[in-house]
Amino acid sequence: MKINRLHTAICIGLGLGMTGVANAQETDSEQSVEKIQITGSHIRGVDMEGAQPLTIISAEDIKKSGASSVFELMRTISQTRGGEGSFSTSESGATSTSTPAGQAAASLRGLGPSATLTLINGRRIAASSFASGTQNFVDINSIPLAAIERIEVLATGASATYGADAVAGVINYILKKDYQGAELNVSYGNSTASSDEGKANINFIWGDEVGGGDLMVFADYYDRKDFKATDRSYTRDPVLQSSYSYLSKTPNIYYNSSNVQDEDGNYLEIANPNCQTELVRTEFGEDICAYYGNGDDWLETPLESLSTGFSYNKDFGDLNWKTDFFYTNTKSTSYSTPAPINQIDDSEGPFTSETAIDIYPDEIRDRLLDDIYFQRFDTPAGQSIWGFRFDGRFEDPRTIEIETDSFRLVSGLQGMVGEWEWESAVTLSKSESEQVATAGIYNRYKYHAAIAGELCSNGNIANYNADTDTLSCSGGELLGMYNPFARNDAQNDAILAQAQEMPTRDGESTVYGWDLRFSGDLMEFNNDVIRSAFGLEFRREEITDVPSLNARARFENDYLVDVFGFGSSLSEADRTQWGAFAEFHIPLTEQLEMQLAGRYDDYNDFGDSFNPKVSMIYRPTDDLVMRASWATSFRAPSLTQAGVKLRTTRASFDCSANQAVADLYCEGFGDLRGNNVLELGNPDLQAEESDSVSVGFAWSPARNTTITLDYWRFDHEKLVDTDMTGVLDRAISDASLRHCGLVPEGEMGISYDPDLCLVTDMAGLTIEQDGANLSEILDAWVDFDQPRFEELPLNRDHVLLLENTGNQTVSGLDLAFDHKFEFSGGDLSLQFDATHYISFERNKPGSDEIEELIGTWRYPENIASLGLFWDTDDWFAGVTAYYTDSYADDIQRLRGREIDELDSLGELNADGERDVSAWTTVRLSTGYEFDNASVSLSIDNLFDREPPRAYGSARGFDSINHDAFGTTYRVSLSYFF
Structure with a gap:
């Protein structure tokens, strides 16, 4: 792909693959000036682009890239690679709080999508109504690739120009205008594997003079098939045998309902006799029916998108009226692993009737009668029946379908007042999403009623008469007893179907704007x-x-969501804002220029x-430009963060970040644990703030040679998130954060097993009392309960407030080189682009200790691309290599049994660590231009390189920095009318 970096030396384009930018450079005050405006400045004038490094992806670059979507295009530039900021539907899931299915975001410098401002034609676009976690972001899949003329990427702080969210920089998508003629493009892409991951695209553009103005109309249709982990041999099987879950689709008998003991008297889980897979030996010496998520993992979800829109420009005397509009409809489906089955109160080990084992042959049933510890349990209708506990999950994956409608309308006027240019525009941008769960979601109350034989055919729970010991239904018939151990039984499955529900989720995000600018x-x-x-x-x-x-x-339902494994997200907020800015471009000398900018937002x-913002441009010679800038930026708390009413999700706490937390809650291990939590919005959140520095140069030692080098640094403070590690740490000394059972309404903190208050420390204090010694309470709990894991027992639904939790500092170098060899038959271009991360420091959650992320999991130190292109008048051919550096595997987050297996496989070094290997893929692209048509072919991952093995991910590879597609191709045909 060609990428241009603009600078102001001698009117040439900079960056990876220059296409040239025509600048008219002023040599004295009498010469004419070509007025231009670039991303990063509202000043229309010569050479302003040189104040900061800017990456431009031109229409020609887009055509040669072979990308079929905006996200595919953006993931190829170095500024959006590395770290965990950018995401696509490979990270989405089928819960109400997952990353939205079918949507994608671009993040600069790994700082997160909410720290990257997304613009279209220099103005804002509505964020997705469904946040990623609590971060609102612009869904770049809603921007039609066919309508884009070029993309300008400014990877430095820009709040002095654009206001909030431009912490890491700005990505500005410039739409086509003044198009003359018509073009029809059809493309198809797929992998070379036997599975079908096809991507089809058709778009049409037409432009002409209409009503005395220029009208451009476009339409775009895109269809993408799904891609499952089972479609590739290297993702089909679990990466480690020890990365199993006890929660199998064919349930096991829970260890607390077992009479089987090991030599030390510990009770053991009992395998399902009808296990559909080979039994797995656990660290406790059990042979169980285990579950691995690979079989239910979609690496890319299906997506269908339809876009249409227009732009219109017309002069009315000295006034120019311009309007652009586009509308996008996307439909997608997303999946998550089947939901775990818990008790009604969400604790482990649900009960089923003792009759569940009657499905087995007599010899197996007789053995189970001896091995199982039967006990009475209470049913939803109020019965007390005999049964036992099991470990299991539902068979069908959680599945949601989502449809999003987005539109954006901008209409404005432009003219002159004396010698001043002015423009004013109104903006209306909206994104509406509807989500419905279509499979794999079950009502917890109905399910447990079905297990007890208390579910009616109309979905109601039966009434129980204790005096007569009978059940009755109102308006329906009593169904039979559901058996979770039975398989391929139509009547049994029909009972379960009565417990299925289809929860929905509706979201809407709207931006109304007006601006007035003078230059x-x-x-x-x-x-x-x-x-x-x-x-x-405004x-x-x-x-x-x-x-x-x-x-x-x-709260009135003990914070329980009616359905299993789906979560809860409820938020509503609005805000108004106004801002004022000023920019000045000051010629200090013939060689030295300064840019000053400032913006106030309320x-x-x-x-x-x-x-x-302050920036300097120094031109010691005609072929050298030196530049430096300093700016502050801010990110306003997102509307989701400010307006969350109550959000049920899974929050992680990092045992490696705080040894005190590890000792109390993780048996001293440094792994990452997850718990159900309730997140609350915080109206008192402060804005995130950032200082950014950029220093660099652009040098053209020869007419066809350009070298750019830029150092950049971001000091990012007051990051917004929930910090469970920090709350656990504060709870060690703050009794107000410690609660046995549910956290009371209106309070915050950690929820512990209610029985934990049955034990005290040596001073007789419970965990809820001031001054309690938590280490002594842990010792007392182990003696009292003899738990399987010697750690303080957490309950569920800890209540955490979003807060300004920490800081991060990121710095690095961008290097670009471009040289073109001119021959009589064509031009040969050599293009190199690289980013070197010097440092990515962030405080550990719950700790003031600073950790260095560069070289750790998902944070490669170096990212680069190298391309060689041959261009003639009617055809081109090129090859580009994309390189991602190695980095540490996420070993410290694994459980002890997984680390033991890795050690036995010889995968760990002497320090107990390993690296994810560096990865290089090669893209081949070629195309031919006819008189009124063109054809192109691109092949990605030409040598079919598998993604490097990563044991820190259950997928076996890092789906953020790598992909599992293997070799893919795309053929494109365009016809010009």
Whole structure:
């Protein structure tokens, strides 16, 4: 792919694959000036682009890239690679709080999508109504690739120009305009594997003069098939045998309902006699029916997208009216592993009737009668029956379908007042999403009623008469007893189907905006002029995210969501904001220029923020430009973060970040644990803040040679998130955060097993009392309960408030080289682009200790690409290599049994660690231009390189930095009318 980096030396393009940018450079005040405007400045004038490094992806670059979507295109530039910020549907799941299916986001420098401002034609677009976690983001899959003329990427702080969210920089998608003629493009891509991951695309563009103005209309259709882990040999099987789950689709008998003991008297899980897979030996010496997620893992979800839109420009005397509009409809399906089955109160080991084992042959049943410890349990209708506990999950994956409608309308006027250019526009942008769970979601109350034989045919739970010991249904017939151990039984499956539910989720995100901008010469200075820009902006943002009642956690229901394994997300917020900015371009000498900018923003919720910027441009010679800039930026708390009413999710706490937390909750191990939590929005959140520095140069030692080098650094503070590790740490000394059982309404903190308050420390204090010694309480709990794991027993639904949790500092170098050899038959271009991360420091959750992320899991130190292209008048051919450096595997987050297996396989070094190997893939692209048509072919991962093995991911590879597609191809045909 060709990538241009603009600078101001001698009117040439910079970066990976220059296509040239025509600049008219002013040599004295009498010469004419070509007015241009680039991302990063509102000043229209020469050479402003040189104040900061800018990456431009042109229409020609897009065509040669072979990308079929905006996300595929953006993942090839170095600024969006590395770290965990950018994501696609490979990370989505089928729960109400998952990354939204079918949507994708681009993140600069690994700082996260909410720290990257996304613009279209220099103005904002509505965020997705469904946040990724609590981070709102713009779904770049909603931007039609066919309508894009070019993309400008400014990877440095830009709040002084654009306001909130431009912490890591700006990605500005410039739409086509003034198009003349018509073009039809059809493309198809797939992998070379036997499975079908086909991607089909058709788009049409037409432009002409209409009504005295220029009209451009486009339409785009895109269809993508799904891609499962089972479609490749290297992702089909579990990466480690020890990475199993006890929760099998064919349930086991829970160890607390077992009479089978080991030599030390510990009770052991009993395998399901009808296990459909080979039994697995656990670290406790059990042979169980285990579950691995690979069989239910979609590496890419199906997606269908339809876009249409137009742009229109017309002059009315000295006024220019321009309007652009586009509408996108996307439909997608996403999947998660089958939901675990818990008790009604969400604790482990649900009960089933003793009759469940009657399905087995007599010899097996007789053995189970001896091996199982039967006990009475209470049913939803109020019966007390004999049964036993089991470990299991449902058979069908959780499945959701999501449909999103997005549109954006911008209409504005542009003209002159004296020598000043002005423009004003109104913006309306909206994203509406509807989500429905179509499979794998079951009502917890109905399910347990079905297990007890208390479910009616109309879905109601039967009434129990204790006096007559009978069950009755109102308006339906009593169904039989559901047996979770039975398989391939139509009547049994029909009973389970009565417990299925289809929760929904509706979201809407809207941006209303108005702006007014002026640009012109302010005053004469140093035999030149000071150029300037001023502007005002008003914006209102609204967002709602409302699930159906059966997918909400409610205090009156003990915070239990009615359905298993789906979560709850309820948020609603709005805000108004106004801002004012000023920019000045000051010629200090003939060789030295300065840019000053500042912007003030005022929000009606969290407050205000002022952000300045200073940049310098120095031209010691005609072929060398030196530049430096400093700026502050901010990210306003997202509307989701400010307006979360109650969000049920899984929060992780990092045992490796805090040894005290590890000793109390993780048996001293440094793994990552997860728990059900309730997140609450925080109206008192402060804005995230950042200082950014950029220093570099652009040098053209020869006419066809360009070298750029830029150092950059971000100091990012007051990051917003929930911090369970920190809350666990604070709870060691703060009794107000410790609760036996559910956290009371209106309070926050950690929920412990209710029975934990039955034990005390040596001073007689319970865990809820001030001054309690948690280490002594842990010792007392182990003596009292003799638990399988010697750690403080956490309950569920810890209540955590979103807060400004920490800081991070990121720095690195960008290097680009471009050289073109001119021959009589064509041009040969050599292009190199690389990013070297010097440091990525972040405080550990719950600790002031700073950790260095570069070289750790998902944070490669070096990212690079090298391309060689041959261009003639009618055809091109090129090859590009993409390199991702090695980094440490996520070994410390694994459980002890997994580490033991890795050690036995010889995968660990002397320090008990291993690296994920570096990965290099090669893209081949070629195309031919006819008189009125063109054809192109691109082949990705030409040598079919498998992704490097990563044991820290259950998938066996890092789906953020690598992919499992293998060799893929795309053929494109265009016809011009």
